[in-house]
Every structure is written in structure tokens, then in C-alpha cells.
Amino acid sequence: MKPPLFDYLVARSSEEAVKLLSEYPGAMILAGGQSLIPAMNFRLAAPAALIDINRISDLRRIDIVDGNVRVGAAVRHRDLEQNDAAFAANPLLRAALYHVAHVPIRNRGTTVGSLCHADAAAEMPMVLLLTGGWVTAEGPSGQRDIPAEEFFEFHMTTSREADEMIVSATFPGLPTGAGHAFAEFARRKGDYAIAAVGAIVERGADGVISSARIAACGISSRPVRLSEVEAALVDTKLSDDDIHRAGELAKQSVTAPDDAHATTAYRQHLLASLTRRVVRQAAGIMKES
Amino acid sequence: MSTRKFGAPIKRNIDPKLLTGNGAFTDDINLPGVLHAAFVRSPFARARINGIDTSLAEQADGVVAVYTCDNIGHLDIELPLLIPHPSMTAARTQRPLARGDVYYVGQTVAMVVAVDRYVAEDAANLVDVDYHPLDVELDLEKAIEDGTPLVHPTHPNNIAADFTQVCGNPEAAFAEAEHVTRIRVQVDRSTAAAMECRTVAARYDSVRGELTVWDGTQAPLGVRGGLASIFGLDEDKVRVIAPDVGGGFGQKVMFPYPDELLVPHAAIQLGRPVKYIEDRRENFIGSNQERTQIHEIELFAKKNGEVIALRDSFLHDTGAFIPYGIAVAQVASTSIAGPYQIPNIHVRFRAVYTPTVPVTPYRGCGRPQACFAIERAMDQLAEELGIDRFEIRRRNLIRDEQFPYTREGLLFADGLRVKLDSGQYTKALEMAREAIGWDNFAASQEAARKEGKAIGLGLAYYVEGTGLGPYEGGHIKIHPITGKVYVNTGLTSQGQGHDTVFAQIVSDQLGVAVEDVIVVEGDTGTFEWGVATFASRAAVVSGNAIHKTAIKVREQTIKAAANMLEADPADIELEDGHAVVAGTDRKVSLAAIATATNPLRYAFNSAAQAATQFAPASRHDGPPLIDGQHPGLEATDYFSPECATWAYGVHAAIVEIDRDTCDVEVKKYICIHDCGNMINPVIVDGQVMGGFAQGIGGALYERIEYDTEGNPTNANFVDFLIPYATEVPAIEISHLETPSPLNPLGVKGVGEAGCIAVGATLASGIEDALRPFGGKKFHQTPITPSMIFGAISNG
Numbered sequence A: 001m002k003p004p005l006f007d008y009l010v011a012r013s014s015e016e017a018v019k020l021l022s023e024y025p026g027a028m029i030l031a032g033g034q035s036l037i038p039a040m041n042f043r044l045a046a047p048a049a050l051i052d053i054n055r056i057s058d059l060r061r062i063d064i065v066d067g068n069v070r071v072g073a074a075v076r077h078r079d080l081e082q083n084d085a086a087f088a089a090n091p092l093l094r095a096a097l098y099h100v101a102h103v104p105i106r107n108r109g110t111t112v113g114s115l116c117h118a119d120a121a122a123e124m125p126m127v128l129l130l131t132g133g134w135v136t137a138e139g140p141s142g143q144r145d146i147p148a149e150e151f152f153e154f155h156m157t158t159s160r161e162a163d164e165m166i167v168s169a170t171f172p173g174l175p176t177g178a179g180h181a182f183a184e185f186a187r188r189k190g191d192y193a194i195a196a197v198g199a200i201v202e203r204g205a206d207g208v209i210s211s212a213r214i215a216a217c218g219i220s221s222r223p224v225r226l227s228e229v230e231a232a233l234v235d236t237k238l239s240d241d242d243i244h245r246a247g248e249l250a251k252q253s254v255t256a257p258d259d260a261h262a263t264t265a266y267r268q269h270l271l272a273s274l275t276r277r278v279v280r281q282a283a284g285i286m287k288e289s
Numbered sequence B: 001m002s003t004r005k006f007g008a009p010i011k012r013n014i015d016p017k018l019l020t021g022n023g024a025f026t027d028d029i030n031l032p033g034v035l036h037a038a039f040v041r042s043p044f045a046r047a048r049i050n051g052i053d054t055s056l057a058e059q060a061d062g063v064v065a066v067y068t069c070d071n072i073g074h075l076d077i078e079l080p081l082l083i084p085h086p087s088m089t090a091a092r093t094q095r096p097l098a099r100g101d102v103y104y105v106g107q108t109v110a111m112v113v114a115v116d117r118y119v120a121e122d123a124a125n126l127v128d129v130d131y132h133p134l135d136v137e138l139d140l141e142k143a144i145e146d147g148t149p150l151v152h153p154t155h156p157n158n159i160a161a162d163f164t165q166v167c168g169n170p171e172a173a174f175a176e177a178e179h180v181t182r183i184r185v186q187v188d189r190s191t192a193a194a195m196e197c198r199t200v201a202a203r204y205d206s207v208r209g210e211l212t213v214w215d216g217t218q219a220p221l222g223v224r225g226g227l228a229s230i231f232g233l234d235e236d237k238v239r240v241i242a243p244d245v246g247g248g249f250g251q252k253v254m255f256p257y258p259d260e261l262l263v264p265h266a267a268i269q270l271g272r273p274v275k276y277i278e279d280r281r282e283n284f285i286g287s288n289q290e291r292t293q294i295h296e297i298e299l300f301a302k303k304n305g306e307v308i309a310l311r312d313s314f315l316h317d318t319g320a321f322i323p324y325g326i327a328v329a330q331v332a333s334t335s336i337a338g339p340y341q342i343p344n345i346h347v348r349f350r351a352v353y354t355p356t357v358p359v360t361p362y363r364g365c366g367r368p369q370a371c372f373a374i375e376r377a378m379d380q381l382a383e384e385l386g387i388d389r390f391e392i393r394r395r396n397l398i399r400d401e402q403f404p405y406t407r408e409g410l411l412f413a414d415g416l417r418v419k420l421d422s423g424q425y426t427k428a429l430e431m432a433r434e435a436i437g438w439d440n441f442a443a444s445q446e447a448a449r450k451e452g453k454a455i456g457l458g459l460a461y462y463v464e465g466t467g468l469g470p471y472e473g474g475h476i477k478i479h480p481i482t483g484k485v486y487v488n489t490g491l492t493s494q495g496q497g498h499d500t501v502f503a504q505i506v507s508d509q510l511g512v513a514v515e516d517v518i519v520v521e522g523d524t525g526t527f528e529w530g531v532a533t534f535a536s537r538a539a540v541v542s543g544n545a546i547h548k549t550a551i552k553v554r555e556q557t558i559k560a561a562a563n564m565l566e567a568d569p570a571d572i573e574l575e576d577g578h579a580v581v582a583g584t585d586r587k588v589s590l591a592a593i594a595t596a597t598n599p600l601r602y603a604f605n606s607a608a609q610a611a612t613q614f615a616p617a618s619r620h621d622g623p624p625l626i627d628g629q630h631p632g633l634e635a636t637d638y639f640s641p642e643c644a645t646w647a648y649g650v651h652a653a654i655v656e657i658d659r660d661t662c663d664v665e666v667k668k669y670i671c672i673h674d675c676g677n678m679i680n681p682v683i684v685d686g687q688v689m690g691g692f693a694q695g696i697g698g699a700l701y702e703r704i705e706y707d708t709e710g711n712p713t714n715a716n717f718v719d720f721l722i723p724y725a726t727e728v729p730a731i732e733i734s735h736l737e738t739p740s741p742l743n744p745l746g747v748k749g750v751g752e753a754g755c756i757a758v759g760a761t762l763a764s765g766i767e768d769a770l771r772p773f774g775g776k777k778f779h780q781t782p783i784t785p786s787m788i789f790g791a792i793s794n795g
């Protein structure tokens, strides 16, 4: 469990990091190192060089831009979790980050690093998808925004080009009055989710659901929107039957095969339960205006 | 005499050092010029090796040597069978480096020695091994069928050992039974997962011809014996030191692992120190594991619940080799009747070779499996006969007046008869019943069920044969300058707190502060008689040896003090580091007595003046040291127990199952525990809690996974789930103290107690909780959410 030889490079700005990425084929960005370093120790990853972005102060910023939360690439999970402005704009961030690993790992690991790592069971990619967010990639020819739906392609695979680095991720603020909830089950506290579900629900004055966004992770090869569930909830008043049906519909989205931690049948049951839980909860808790 | 230290809840002496990061583990030992070893390990569960090409690795920068079976000379042997037993024929053990065949993923094939571990790992990847993979069968029950691929062609049906033990007259009793309960239970494989993996470093001094080995082992004396005999050296030329060791739990009592021979070999050959620090993956695939057993157990009972006979037949997975003999299976088979009278027992096991990491004891050593089998069967019998679970146990427990209770015909792991020496089994059960609130439970369970909640109560009783022989020793010397008391024993600590409990024992005899007793273990250079740390034996065997030795030193001290103080020995008391004439202020320090009892020529300090030739107190007629006397205050003694002493206890739990997530919440967990007289309740509680945490692991989380090809699929801490602190519930422990009649201190072992009954207790509770929601049985651990879902979904 020792990594093979690699070069270590420190970038002082995003431009320099992008330049180094092109100059060193086979180089990888080093953010918090909480996923990359173990992978190197297991010799699952053998980058020729690491480009350390931790000293780029611009990337440490959390900004609220047009009510959206923009998170720089060197922002630690823990800083985002404890940031009150981010919480006010999008309380789901704190709710989900609580489930990301343990405090010592959140102290070091970055939220953007987690998005780039793109583990299919990771919470923050799912939250980006759920909230309709995007990442901003910077390459030799400039910047581009990549929406979450297009960014996460497969377990640990994103649409980022090899010569691009992600400079920030933007999590849109929740609509005023929207209900929201996040629920997860993992075998142990802080582990990657066996299944986690997030929900954002808006209700008219008559109590009828006007919009529903539901997403899940841990159940497929990438985070997924539960669109059948969303469609089924809209225009209902969330009767027990409606909620029960939402759970049943959620089961279809499980494509993960049986693994050591969960059979598919159990995962479906779990996803259905968590979906019902978040829908109920989201309908109860509305974001303060 | 000052207050008794035996029994006092004293904090552990070692904690400040270990908790502030000031321990010295093998990897902390600075050996100038040290080289580092890494291994090439088999990627196949079974394969023939057609050839090994080490040329690329040898040429790599920084590589000093590459070893295969072809260039390790006298080490190219089958390693010793540590515990021979007549039930095994041609028992198979591993070679340090594979020759011809490999038998499990992780088996050592070549060793690279290089300037650092990074280079060594790089070069290990350059060793080109040509394997021809062979067929394997991983399923334990299929492994013994005819026509199944064999791990060792020498062993048909993969049977390593087939052994039956009989107590009483089971055949006759079977015929008299009014009811028979039969279940099949399975406990899966786990691993010790000590915080520190295994370690070994070696240095050879060619001038003195001395080999020094630092080894994170539980058995430094065993390692020394092994090294001396395999290397053909005098034992005095081999010094094995177990420095601070970060947990052992049995995995480190096995020796020699290949590295324990190859690292010293390389150090001798290369003339430089060599170090091997096992990494976590290697620990998962290269260091021994334990647990998988499948029991078919039958209880033959009267209608009133009295069990008159037991028949058990089980398969024991021994992995690819059986270096530790049948110890684990033997402990399981002799613990199978638990705390119950059951006078007639027929127990057979077959140890089965599988192409997996070898199996040797891991904390519990067969006891958790035996407990799971008998306790799950007891629950089943209670249900079938409609008898309360506490009551059926009460009716079968060995009664106080029946002790010692011998199971004639069953030989324990020490080769001696099973003799349960003492206990208050019924009282412990009553205490458990009270502590868990059994009498009110039915009503609260009923109320919870009305709200749709799945709440259950689980219960399990266990016994633990501890403190096995053959013997341990103690050596005590009072330091003439400081008056501190130095204590040695041959076994060694992996963090248990031996230094504190041994100091308490000595403190009581010599009247010194616990902090002034310095316990030094784990160095064959300081004490060279003894066995090892295993089977919860340190307090029992070394503890009593040290106690006996302390009494001798006490006698010497009193005699010498009486002489110096011109008092009657009967009037001398030892307290606060002094010998005092009772009721007077006349006293002399232990340092001064130790100095005075050593006739001196030179007065190197003022106290020493008293021992020199012209001092008034010196003898002026005849030799200063009388024939037969030895200088100073010092003694050595040994304790060899007549047989194992049996600790026991009861666990009970209230659990709630979340039927949405299939998660198990332990709402209350109690443990009644009796290990005889407690030397230190803090340490006893710590042992019970630590064992309990490992028990939670085995009950709900930990399972070593192999795919059908024999590849380990969760050989890391991401996928092999060890409970975090957040997964280990609170436990309420109450103690009973029934002294053991088998040793002067009346103590029994406690090391393994905590882990034994957890699987059976939680299975019992989960089954009870889910009875109205499907009524499935829980006869296998670990119990996972997927299993619980399976139980409630098609019930």
C-alpha cells in the first residue's frame, strides 16, 4: 500500500493548474486527497504527477451568486457544511454533508473533489443533480458550465475532459417556500450510502403539489432523478396512497446488482422507504421565505 | 499493611504513553541502514507455478535481493505443525515461499528486499510468475463432496481432520428423549483486524553471532524457539523482543509466519537490518483468520425441558493449511454444552481445507460458534416445548453444589479433561433476567407491536475455558538503588494492561506503590521461560506465578529486615516501600535492604556503606554470603495450572428493528459476567467492552467475502465492515466473583468473554422482534439488513 513514483507539482492559480495539466500527460489534480491518495496506495491509480490545488486561495471561496451557492474547488466539505449563507440559500447542503464520511475526512476532503470523483453512492453529486446545479470547467480554451445531468456519466466517470479542471460547482438556492428533505441509510455512520434520497417539493395554497424533484444515489451507476416518482406526485395532495405509490415507483430505479452490502431486493425496499420518508418530510418542512 | 491493591479499580499504567503517541512499536525502532521487505503474493486461490522470473526486479534501482524458494536454502521447508493431534494425518503447513503450487490468494511467492518499502513494492510488481490456475471450491459443504477439486491432493474430500468426542452414554439417552430439536447454524469468517498489522525487524551481529528480532508477536519465546531450531542457532544467540504491540487477538500467536523467518534470513545474509511492516491488505490476505463453522446440532429433551443429550456435528473451515492444528475446532466442540448439565454428549467435527487464508485462533477461538449453536438450539427447544427462554435455561444449568463439574470424555485444548471449576450459574441468570427487565418485557413488547414496532429480547449464556497451561513464570528483583521492583514474565502484552495488574499483585505482597513496580515482558533476553499470550491466560498463569514469586521475595525481605532492625520477623510489616517494626517508628527502606543483602567490597553510595566488609552489620565470621544464599532480594517461581478454569456469563439485549431500513437498534444490552476474583475491575470492564465491540462486529457486520474463484472481495476497511464507535451500543456490565479453586489468586481469564455471546444474543433478540412479521429463524451471523429484509418480505 505504497504509491508508485509520481511528481508533485504545486499550482498557484487555476490557469497554472490547467497549464500543468496539459504539460504533464497522466497528471491528476490533488484536492483533499481523501479518495485519490487511498487509490494510489492501493495502486488503483498511478498518476505520473499530482497537481496540488490546495494553495490556490481563489478556489477556497464560497460565494452566493444570484441566490445560488458557488463552491470553489478547494473548499472543504466541512467549511461548506458550516457556512451559514450557504445553508440559508440551500439547506440541503448541510443536511447531505452531515452524511459524507466523518468530520476528520470532511475537514480535508473537498466538495468539488467529491463531484469529480463521482462515486455512484456519493451524496454531493446527487445533491448537485437534485438541485439542478452545474460545475464550471476550465480548459486551455477557457471555461464552460456542465450541468449535473451531463457531468455524471458512470461510477467514477464524468464528462470532464482530460485537460480540464473543475474550478467550482454551483448549487442553486432552493425556491422560496419549497419543502426539502434528505435521508440516507449506510451500514455504518459516515459510510457511502446504500441508498440516499433527496427531495424538493413545492405546494400550492390548496395543498396540491405543484412541483417535485427527487433524486437518489447508491442505487445505480450514477446519481439519478426519480422522474416517475416526481411525475406521480405532481397534482396530488400527498395522501397515504400517493406516498405509498411513490415508494413503489422508486423501486424501478434500482439498477445496482446484488453486492456484499445489499441485495437488489433489499435496496429496492430501502429506496422505497427512504423515498416515502423524504416526501413526507419535505411536504412538512418548507423553506423560510 | 496498606490498602489492598488487588481488586482496586486502578487506571492502566500504559495509557499515558500509548495515548500520547509515545509507544514504541516495531516500526518506531530505529535501525540504521535498515532495508525493507515486500512480498509477491499469489493472485490465484489454487495454481501451479510454471516459473518465476525475478530478473527485472533484481535489476531495479534500489533492490538489494529477491528471494524465491530456490535461494532460501534451509528455509525451503514446510513450516512446523505447532500443535500435533492424532486426528490429523499428514497435516499440511505452508512453505515460507511457495514451491510448485499456491493454495490461496495472498500466499507468499517471493520476497523483495530494497532500500525502502516503495521501491520494494515497485520491484515486487516486476517479478513475473507464470501460473497455471486450477479449479477451486469455496463452499464448505460442497468441499467435502466426492469429486470436488482438492486443495491438497493428499487429502481426499478436503478433510484435514475428523474427530469425535463422547461424554456419558449418548446413544442410550437419545432413545429416552421425549422431544428432539434439530437446527443448522452457521457463523461466518472474520478477522482480528488489530490496529497494528503484523511486524518484524531483524538485525544480525556477525561478531557476536547474535540474531535480534523485533516481532509484533504474542509469543516471543515461541518465535525464539522456532528461529533457533530452523536456523540451527543456540537459543541464547537469538533474542526476540515484542515491543509495544497494537493488539493481537490471536492472530499474532501463530508463528512462524513466512516473514518471521525470511526477514531474519535476509538480515543474516545481507549483513544489514531488514524490516517488514505488513500493510492492511496483506493483513487481510496473508495473516490468519477464523470463524466459519456450520453446526448441525440436536438436543434430546424431556417434555419438561430437561436436555438429556446433545449431538453436534460440524464443519470447521481451516483454510488452506492447518499449522495450529485443530485447536479452534476442539475448543468449539468442548464448549458445545455451554453452562448446562447435559450429561450425554456426542460431538464430531470435520476440519476442512479450503483455498483461503489459513485459520488459527481469533479472540473467541471456537467459543462464539459453540455458543451460537447451543444457545440458538436452546431458544428453539424452548419455543417448541412452549417453555419460557429463561426457565428452560434455569432447568438445565449446572447447580452450584455440582461444581467442579467434569465432562468425562471431553478433552479441552490443553489436552486435559473439561472441568467447570466453579460458578453461580443460576444466580447469574436471575441477575440477567432482572437487569434486562424480563418480567415486564412481554407487556411492553405487546404495546410496541400494537404501534407496528418490532421489538425483541435476546438472551444467551456462555462459558469460557481460560487460563490454560502448561505454565508461566515470574521473576522479581528489588532494585538496590531505587527500591523499585522489577518484574518479568515470559508472555507479553498487546495492550491489555498486564503491567498494571501484575503490579497490583506484587504491590500487595511487597508494600510498594503500584507505580514502583516495573513490569518488563516480551523480551527473551530478560526472561526466557514461558509460553505465550493466548486463551485468556495471562492473569491466571503469569499472574499466579508472579504472586508466588512475590511471596518468596516478601519472605526474603522480612527475614533480612528483621535481621537489620533486630526484630522478630513476625513483627515486620512491609508498607510504603519500607519494612517497619509494627507499632514503632523503626523502619528501613526496601532499597537499603536490597543493598544490605548484597555483600559489597565498594561503597558506591552511602547506602552501600552498610554492606561493605568493615561495616558493623556485616558478617565478620565466615563467608559474607552463606552457602545456599543468593545476593539481593530476588526470586523466580512458576505456576502450572491443573487444568483450565472456566469463566462464564449471560448477555441479554432489547433490540428494535426498523422495518424500513432493516436496521437493528440495540436499545439495551446487559452483561452479567464472572471471571472469579477481579484483580482490576477497570481492566476487566475494558476487556469485556472490547470483546463486546468485536462481538458486535461478528454479529452484525464483519464477513470476509470470497468470490467463487477464491478471490477475497472485501480485503480492505472500506468493504469489510468493522463497527465504528457509532455502531457499538452501550453495555451495562455487572459482575459476580466466584473464586476459582484452581489457583492461589482465585482468578479466571476475561480476554475473550465479551465477544462470545453477542451473535447468539442479537440473533435471539432479532428473531423475537420479528416473530409476528414473518417468523423466520436467525441461524447465521453476521445478520445483515439484506437478511432481515429477506425474513420480513416473504414471511
Ligand SMILES: Cc1cc2nc3c(=O)[nH]c(=O)nc-3n(C[C@H](O)[C@H](O)[C@H](O)COP(=O)(O)OP(=O)(O)OC[C@H]3O[C@@H](n4cnc5c(N)ncnc54)[C@H](O)[C@@H]3O)c2cc1C
Binding pocket: A028, A029, A030, A031, A032, A033, A034, A035, A036, A037, A073, A099, A100, A101, A102, A105, A108, A109, A110, A111, A112, A113, A114, A116, A117, A119, A121, A122, A123, A124, A160, A164, A165, A166, A167, A190, A191, A192, A193
Ligand atoms: C473513510 C472515508 C469515508 C468516506 N465516506 C464518504 C461518504 O460517505 N460519502 C462521500 O461522498 N464521500 C466519502 N468519502 C470521500 C470524501 O468525500 C472525499 O473527500 C471525496 O470523495 C474526494 O474529495 P477530495 O477533495 O479528497 O478529492 P481527491 O481525493 O483529492 O480527488 C478525488 C478525484 O477527483 C479529482 N479531482 C479533485 N478535484 C478536482 C478538480 N478540481 N478538477 C478535476 N479533478 C479533480 C482527483 O484528480 C481525483 O481523481 C470518504 C472518504 C474516506 C477516506
